[in-house]
Amino acid sequence: MNVNEFADAQKSHYTVFPKLKKPKTDTRTIPFVKLLDGKETSDRVEKRWELYHQLHSHFHSQVNDILENIGIDLRTEISELLFSRKDKNEKRKPAFNTLFLLGSDSTTKIDVPKVTSGEFSTLVELTPKESPNVRMMLRRSMFKLFSAAEAELHDNSTRIKDEDEAEMELDGIDEADEVDADNESGSGSGDVSYDLSLVQNFKMVFNRDLNLVFNFKDVDSINFQVLDNFIILLKSALKHQHVQISLVFNINTNLSNFEKNLTQTTMRLLRRNYHTLDVSSNKGYKYGNRIFQSFLDTVDGKLNLSSKFVDFILRKMANNSNHNLQLLTKILDYALMSYFYQNPFSVFIDPVNVEYLNDDYLDMLIRCPTFMFFIEGLIKEGAPTEEIRALITNKDSTLTGFFLEFLVRENPINGFAKYVANFLETKLHIYNYNLIAIYHKLLEGKLETYLERWPACQNYKEDLKFEPTDTIFQELFTLDNSNGLLSQAIFPRYRSNMEDDLLSWERVLRVSTERTGNDPAAQLDATMSPIAGHLFKLYREAGLSINVYDFYTTFKETLPRNEIRNFLQQLDDNGMEKFLKKNSEEEAFNKVSLALFMQALFDFDHIGIIKTQSNKNHDIIEKCIWRGI
């Protein structure tokens, strides 16, 4: 046997790279479809797609900037807390420098100051997986410390090693067989006893003070008993003069949860010198405001947000306390996409494209509610009939001109929201306002109710007065959640969807509309829902536990007997012919229905909506879901 073949045979798994099908050259690359009943020309679709892309990438580059800024702000703040040395109070007991990062998803990076001739700082990160017990935690962290120190100070350390060979022995840096998986990557200088003696003798070996930062990731998943023991263990390293230990805890639950799981002694130890920092960027509205603001800027103040949509954003953000910003970005993103996908007028966001305006668009324009309202107003005012008629029929392209006029007009709310925000910050020094809420109240014209919470605003009521006005054609340029598309797409109901589909299967399966009378399969399809759907209807009506036989009988009785028989008879299949010959009509139907019943039942079992094997009584099937929950 060939060596390669042999090696292949020993493999536990293989990687197969599927051959990609060559994309068909003639397929559309744009996922957008032609609107206006398909009358939209393809170059306009393309334009819409381009425009959407521009706005989308612009928005995202801004969001990225904002998020990055969060990171940078945070990192400087963390380093300041950890490494800014206040004058060391010698009289104080040695204590950990503790930092609690609240609401952290453990991705926060910590900048470690550069190694200086007097001090070596290093970061030791411990994940819950790396921390099953104290021994492993200690070994891992000491290994990380040692390898970092080796890498950083290699030149120095080799020199020192030559000088103080004897002392090196003392530290136990020698050839011994420490069997540790981590050791593979260890440097060539031999193995080390990975315990606190390394910290103890650090000054002697590397001739520097040690500033050790432990970053405990995802603290909530670490066994607290182990963590407690580990902290107590580290405590004994504090007694050395040259060692400074900082502990960073990434807590994504809350502080009291963390607190109640550690012993009081440990908590007192940590409490001697601690800081808390909320990194979730959900607290306060600062970053949410910025993202929302940048979205408003992105669409150039032209797109409006409907009050329903803003309300939707607010509600959903309140429901998700941890990933607010991501959610906000996602909702805005999706809204923008669906707007460009479904609204033919989106192409006019860029006023250059106004040349595309033709009768197909105008037809829709006239039916705009705001426009009709406007016309109504004109009639009431007794404006000349020709003028109104010209507007409606676009005689001498009056309507086009009218539309153009409103196209370049900015939405006053966007500007005013910005103004209010600015006003609050500069004049009143209020920073914890929610821009989205302000926007929502502006849309509803109830800004005062929001500002009531700050008594200082009462004096500036006049300055902050705003009357929302309806701009003509605004519904064409409004992001909305009127048809519940957003709530369905971003917050789907898993199970209710499945239940609905089982019940009204016509929604998802294609029903052949023309009734070809002689095709028995089509006939059967027309009279009967899919088996699983059929059974689910019965399931829905039943109580908690269902007798299998009753279930089957009901199922059989409700099946369309004649259609099934016809279908079977006209099947061009030898086996089926034999089967029908052997059995009487009644028997055959019984057997077929039983087969169908079993099939549906197993489907249910797989979907997980019935319990079958749980109880010993095989006569009964237990329901485990209720519809509509």
Added chain:
Amino acid sequence: MSSSLNDVLFRDYQINTLTAFLHRDPSITPPNLIIQGHSSTGKTFTLKRVFDASPELVNAWLEPIELVTWKPLMQAVFRTVQNGLRSLYPEVSIQESDPLDVEETYLLVKLLTNLFSQYDNVLQEELSFFLVFDGLDQLNDLDAVLFRKLIKLHELLPPSSRIKLKFIYTIQDMTFVERYSSHCLPVVVFPRYTAKEVTEILIATRADDLIMSDALREKVLKEGITECTDEQFLGVAINFIKLIVQSFHSYTGNNIAALNDLIDFKWDSFVDKVMKENIFEPLALYRAANKVFSTTGDTLSPEDSETTEITNEVAQSYELSAISKYLLIAAYICSYLEPRYDSNVFSKKSHIKTGRASYGRRKKIETNPRFLQPSIFPLERLLAVFQAIFPVERKAQSGSLALLKEEPLMRANVEVFQNLAELHSLKLISTTVARNIDFLNYKVKWKVNVPWEIINEIGRSVDFDVGLYFGGQ
């Protein structure tokens, strides 16, 4: 000798016993000595002072808590002995062995034998080498055999060698010592200090550095207190320590370490209350600083959080969203209300609701279910109760077409499951199995993990009276 040990308070008997046991001459020194006493009873301190007072005793210290398992402990034993001897006789050149070679107990014996034999020729007289295991029972992976190995080690070492290894163990756990009582090891017991003793020790150790602390100095300068003598300052500090011990004694017991911490934490805020007027009047000072002594302050969360921000938003107690709160309340109801009452309590259909038929024979429950363990429930029931209690605002007017579009009930969408997952990771609700859970599987049973007080508080924050569901049976 005992004259230099004056600063060790209330441990005269123990010091006498220790000095009786510890000698340079190994023939009158027991090979193993146990010092038993709970934490902060002065074991280590006293022993250190005894060694300090008699420099002829050769000693070395080990901290088992740092060593975690037996192997590093064995290695540390060898390393410490070797280093100790080398620093004791720097003039003797010996063939050093690597401590990491100690992989087994027999290797320890071998290496120690080897080491001691090199010193045999040099030493004139026999010598006890005291090795102190400071807190042996705090070794993380302590097993039953290890201690036995240690106490019998001296039997394996050659009797002829000049250096005799003597082990001293300080141990907190009395039961640990009792487990080895058949070995008849000498035990020196350090009883707990009494409250009075604790006060005196704290005054002796802490009063001076409290007076010298920066906080007090700054305050004195700021307040312009000039005519205060050192003794009066001392009086303030002593008074403070006494107050701390008196107010927190029921909380800390006679734990000096805990009291020390409290003194550290509270001194600054106490000093802050010192003024020209009250520095000479302990009673006035106590009144001014009353708050310092009324709570332990053993919490990280700031207590005055209400005052920090003025927001009229819905109170975010426990930082949960509304859905989470209702889910938690639903979980509590599921855990503490019997399923048979569900239809009675939650159904809006009267024909299901009325009559005994809906929940069987009415029988008074003997124990309030609140005092029992939470019972487990399937997820489906939780979702059903959640749907029943979650308030859905209906914006459209009744009878309008828009009303038909609105959902009358809360359905379990992704948000609900997200919040459920969050509650689970917060350990506010838990599952019966801990590992590898398929959360959506119907076999997984859930239970709530919060007590009545918290659920009541959460209920109040969303204007939901949980008590109504448990009031009249």
